[in-house]
Amino acid sequence: MATNIPSTMRASQWTTTKGGIDKNLKLNPAAPLPKTATSLPPDHTLVRVAYSTPNPIDYKLAEYLPFIFSKPATPCLDFSGTVVATTLAHLKPGELVFGKTEPPAFGALGEYIVVAKAGCVPLPNGVSLKQAACVGVTGLTSYQCLAPHVKAGDKVLINGGSGGTGTFAIQIAKALGCYVTTTCSGPNVDLCKSLGADEVIDYRSNDLVATLKRSGKQYDLIYDTVFATPALYWNCQHYLKPSGQFLTIAGSPSVGSIVELLKVFCWPAWLGGGQRRLAFHTAASKAADYEAIAGMMAEGKVRAVVEREFGLERAGEAFAHLKGGRTKGKIVIEVAGGEYD
The missing domain is CATH 3.90.180.10 (Medium-chain alcohol dehydrogenases, catalytic domain)
Incomplete structure (x- = not known):
């Protein structure tokens, strides 16, 4: 001691x-x-x-x-x-x-x-x-939501690319070899592009769900860092592959937020509920994951x-x-x- x-x-x-x-x-x-x-x-x-x-x-x-x-x-x-x-x-x-x-x-x-x-x-x-x-919460969360679920060449949609979690997510997904689409408000488009995003959707100027439906893209993973509305999940069968997964980390301990999360998790597909796999992720410290992120940072791939x-x-x-x-x-x-x- x-x-x-x-x-x-x-x-x-x-x-x-x-x-x-x-x-x-x-x-x-x-x-x-x-x-x-x-x-x-x-x-x-x-x-x-x-x-x-x-x-x-x-x-x-x-x-x-x-x-x-x-x-x-x-x-x-x-x-x-x-x-x-x-x-x-x-x-x-x-x-x-x-x-x-x-x-x-x-x-x-x-x-x-x-x-x-x-x-x-x-x-x-x-x-x-x-x-x-x-790195602690945001870097670790993004790494754990991405690394176990994607491979090089996969298409990833990150909802909320300009915040702490999103900025890490864009870079980690690119470091893993993914094609990255992200969302943000207009003033943050250049930031997201500078971090490596292949496509950026301004959610203030565009109806996000309608834009994704029109694009014709099929994503391998949707990582929702904000979960501002459940609409992105309710409609994700139009732009998330049947084998894909919808991951969210957002929400609060409020009654309203908990009710919305219970709906998307529990409402069965045959009654009009979600038609793709949904998971709520909570980061837990793991030394190997921190070391992997630190390695990406040391190589200049993530900041x-x-x-x-x-x-x-x-x-x-x-x-x-x-x-x-x-x-x-x-x-x-x-x-x-x-x-x-």
């Missing part, structure tokens, strides 16, 4: 989410370290966090289910930083690492975090800590699109920007990052 671990740390925390997590995050200059920081369980690592990035899950769970958290609570799953101490043989103090924790163990907006084996992997040469901090950066004291502003729903790519929050620059 490493020595010289301080007894407190800087952290951005909330005690209530009434009115939104963004209005309640406060910088605590003397927050306690994670309970196991000085007595690590087997296969865990204590990391000094350099950068983190917020994801929708960070505010949705806190705002819809605040009672599951001990207060004050420190949000965020994604991190990059330096190993302080570890019980893993393949890691050593001072090594640069990245990954994510697993809900409900958030905490990456604190200077120190304890991470399990599957969610903590070495940072490859050529990949910066800022870039790596963005995190970072729209804005915030300091730890401005974490509330970062969440407000994310909740606005118009973020291009990712938002990075510097926890102790300046010390690494």
